[in-house]
Amino acid sequence: xxxxxxxxxxxxxxxxxxxxxxxxxxxxxxxxxxxxxxxxxxxxxxxxxxxxxxxxxxxxxxxxxxxxxxxxxxxxxxxxxxxxxxxxxxxxxxxxxxxxxxxxxxxxxxxxxxxxxxxxxxxxxxxxxxxxxxxxxxxxxxxxxxxxxxxxxxxxxxxxxxxxxxxxxxxxxxxxxxxxxxxxxxxxxxxxxxxxxxxxxxxxxxxxxxxxxxxxxxxxxxxxxxxxxxxxxxxxxxxxxxxxxxxxxxxxxx
Numbered sequence: 384x385x386x387x388x389x390x391x392x393x394x395x396x397x398x399x400x401x402x403x404x405x406x407x408x409x410x411x412x413x414x415x416x417x418x419x420x421x422x423x424x425x426x427x428x429x430x431x432x433x434x435x436x437x438x439x440x441x442x443x444x445x446x447x448x449x450x451x452x453x454x455x456x457x458x459x460x461x462x463x464x465x466x467x468x469x470x471x472x473x474x475x476x477x478x479x480x481x482x483x484x485x486x487x488x489x490x491x492x493x494x495x496x497x498x499x500x501x502x503x504x505x506x507x508x509x510x511x512x513x514x515x516x517x518x519x520x521x522x523x524x525x526x527x528x529x530x531x532x533x534x535x536x537x538x539x540x541x542x543x544x545x546x547x548x549x550x551x552x553x554x555x556x557x558x559x560x561x562x563x564x565x566x567x568x569x570x571x572x573x574x575x576x577x578x579x580x581x582x583x584x585x586x587x588x589x590x591x592x593x594x595x596x597x598x599x600x601x602x603x604x605x606x607x608x609x610x611x612x613x614x615x616x617x618x619x620x621x622x623x624x625x626x627x628x629x630x631x632x633x634x635x636x637x
Contacts, residue, residue: 424625437483493617507563508602514555514595524584524591
C-alpha cells in the first residue's frame with residue numbers, strides 16, 4: 384500500500400523519501416530527525432507515567448482563558464479562528480493537556496536536582512552592571528583615571544569626552560553582563576569591589592578601559608527567569624541522555 388505524499392506543490396506530489404533527501408541535501412536532516420525522536424521520547428515517557436495526569440477542569444479553564452485572551456468568546460469567531468489555523472477543538476484541547484503534562488514531567492525530573500545544579504552554575508549566572516571609558520593608549524587612560532580618582536572628575540563627563548565606544552552617549556553604561564563572561568583580571572577585580580568603585584585601566588583588544596562598578600547582582604533561585612532557565616537546561620539534559628540510548632535507523636529512500 385502506497386504511503387500518502389508529504390506535500391503537494393502545485394500539481395506535483397512530493398513523497399516522504401524525496402522530502403527527506405531535500406532535507407539531507409540542505410544539511411537540516413539531522414536536526415529534523417532529532418526533533419522527531421525528541422518528541423517520541425517525551426511522549427513515551429508521558430505514556431509510561433501513571434503519576435502524570437491533568438484534571439479536565441484545569442484544561443477547560445485553560446481553554447476559556449485562551450479564548451478570552453484572544454477575544455474569541457463568540458462561538459462563530461472561535462470556529463473561524465480554528466478553521467484559519469487548521470486545527471479542530473479536540474486537537475487544541477489535546478495540545479493544552481500535553482502542555483500541562485509536559486510541565487509536570489519537567490518538574491518531576493528537575494525538582495530534586497535544581498538546587499545542586501544551581502550551585503554548579505551560579506558563577507555563570509551572577510551578573511554585573513558596568514560603565515566604561517575606552518581610550519586608545521595607556522597614557523590617556525592613566526590621565527583619565529587620575530582625574531576621576533584624585534581630582535574628583537565626573538565619570539560620565541569623561542566618558543563623553545574621551546571614550547571611543549558608542550555607549551559614551553549613555554554615560555558609558557554597558558548594561559548587564561555575566562561575571563563569568565568577563566576577562567579574568569576584570570572578573571577578579573569585580574569580585575572584590577563595591578558599587579561605585581573605579582577599576583582599571585585594563586588592556587582590552589589594543590585599547591585601554593576604565594570601569595566603574597554600578598551593580599553586582601548575585602543569582603538566586605528565587606528569580607523566576609533563572610529557575611525557568613535551569614529547569615529547561617536540566618530537562619534538555621535528561622532528553623539528551625534518553626536520546627543516547629535510542630537506536631535510530633533512518634530510511635531516506637522511497
